[in-house]
Structures are given as structure tokens and as C-alpha cells.
Amino acid sequence: MMAMARPVQRAQVENLYVEAMLLADEAHAAFAAQRDLGRANGDALAQIGLACESLKTTTRLMHVIAWLLHRRAMFVGDPGAGPNDSAARIGEPVAADWAVCAGFDLSVRRIVSASERLFERIAAIEAGWEAPPPQPPVQALLAQLEARL
Numbered sequence: 001m002m003a004m005a006r007p008v009q010r011a012q013v014e015n016l017y018v019e020a021m022l023l024a025d026e027a028h029a030a031f032a033a034q035r036d037l038g039r040a041n042g043d044a045l046a047q048i049g050l051a052c053e054s055l056k057t058t059t060r061l062m063h064v065i066a067w068l069l070h071r072r073a074m075f076v077g078d079p080g081a082g083p084n085d086s087a088a089r090i091g092e093p094v095a096a097d098w099a100v101c102a103g104f105d106l107s108v109r110r111i112v113s114a115s116e117r118l119f120e121r122i123a124a125i126e127a128g129w130e131a132p133p134p135q136p137p138v139q140a141l142l143a144q145l146e147a148r149l
Helices: 003-041 044-075 105-131 137-148
Strands: none
Touching: 003 105, 044 105, 105 137
């Protein structure tokens, strides 16, 4: 089972890396376009909100990309990339302020939402990979019996 897990994990990381890079590129373009529209409208508060949410989204995506790059390094045996490094943990999410995001174009809101979902997926993958393997049913029953006796 463990021998099969490593290639599957590598494939997951590679696919998620491509997805994260494409989303980061989309985010850059969408926030830049929205920023230009905000300047034309002259709404300073909206521009500040956009800048803050752009930073949060970029930070969220960069955390995901850093985590994926660290996992890649671990897979190839890079001695500088270990399971106990700070980069090996995705950490806490940077939540979007959806009250602010409500004023953005649909394309920008979609990207913010997609970045939050991607972060959540990475956190779930990390939790699943770090969880101890489940005991076989017989072993679990024996452990329960032993605990009762």
C-alpha cells in the first residue's frame, strides 16, 4: 500500500501545482483589470478593499505553491526539505472578507473563492497524509478487547 501511495501523492502534487500556477496567473490578470476599473471610478475605499483582497488571495496561493514545491523537494529526497520543516505545513488559511468581495466583478469573486477551496483541499490532503494509518478491523477489535480487560 505504501509503495503505491508515493506515486499517487507525486501525481497529486504535480496536478495541484499546475492548477495553483494557473490560478495565480488568472488572479494576477483579474485583479489588475479590476484595479484599473477602480481607478477610473475614483472610489478610494473600493480600491483599498481590492488591494487587501488581492494581497490575501496572492498570499493564499503562494502558501499553496510553497507547500507543493516543498513536497516536490521531499519526493526527490532533497536534504533541505524535511517533514518537520515549517514549509511542510500549510498553516492557517487567510480568509477573504466576503463583505468586501461582494463589490467585485464575478470573475474576481470566482478566483478568490477558488483560491480558498484550493487551500482547503491542500489542508485536507496534508491532514490525510499525516494521519496514522488505520488499523485493520481485526487489530482494532483486539485493541478494544484489550482495553476492556
